Amino acid sequence: MERTPNSLKEFDIPFSGLKVGLHEYEYTIKQAFFDSLESNVVDESDLHLIVQLEKQENLLTLFFEANGTITGACGRCTQPVDVNIAFKERLFVKFGEENFETEEIVTLPEHAHSINIAEILLELITVHVPIVIVHEDEDDCDPTYLEYLTGESEEEQTEEEESDPRWEALKKLKND
Numbered sequence: 001m002e003r004t005p006n007s008l009k010e011f012d013i014p015f016s017g018l019k020v021g022l023h024e025y026e027y028t029i030k031q032a033f034f035d036s037l038e039s040n041v042v043d044e045s046d047l048h049l050i051v052q053l054e055k056q057e058n059l060l061t062l063f064f065e066a067n068g069t070i071t072g073a074c075g076r077c078t079q080p081v082d083v084n085i086a087f088k089e090r091l092f093v094k095f096g097e098e099n100f101e102t103e104e105i106v107t108l109p110e111h112a113h114s115i116n117i118a119e120i121l122l123e124l125i126t127v128h129v130p131i132v133i134v135h136e137d138e139d140d141c142d143p144t145y146l147e148y149l150t151g152e153s154e155e156e157q158t159e160e161e162e163s164d165p166r167w168e169a170l171k172k173l174k175n176d
């Protein structure tokens with residue numbers, strides 16, 4: 001496993017000393033979390049996470065429950081949009097040499113005694129962030145930026161069509 005930055009040490013769960021049963025952990029996920037993992041999936045974050053670890057003899061099960069908001073740039077006007085995030089997920093942790101990993105299962109080495117869940121959390125949050133973030137109501141978009149963006153893109157397109165020699169050649173070909 002890769003080295004964990006100090007800022008992500010709080011996501012270490014040393015499970016070997018835990019009793020069989022349920023154990024609960026709470027995290028507040030701010031932007032610094034994403035920065036530490038060099039992720040730019042969101043611009044701001046205020047997420048509350050409850051992680052429950054169920055320890056059995058040869059299996060760990062992690063239950064995740066997230067609630068809160070993230071902020072991203074609107075795809076139409078580039079201004080910030082808050083998005084509510086709420087999800088529940090479950091992940092099985094198995095032990096052994098085989099690298100049998102799916103979306104629901106991670107494998108740790110036989111003698112592992114702790115797991116750092118930072119990367120797992122990042123992955124879970126990332127899949128729950130909408131691919132396209134936009135103001136739900138177009139009227140909420142900032143008109144200044146909207147006009148600016150639309151104006152620019154139209155201009156760019158025309159310019160491209162006019163100046164691209166391949167386009168000219170194609171047009172000529174069609175006309176002949």
Ligand SMILES: [Zn+2]
Pocket residue numbers: 074075076077078079134135140141142
């Ligand atoms: Zn917008």
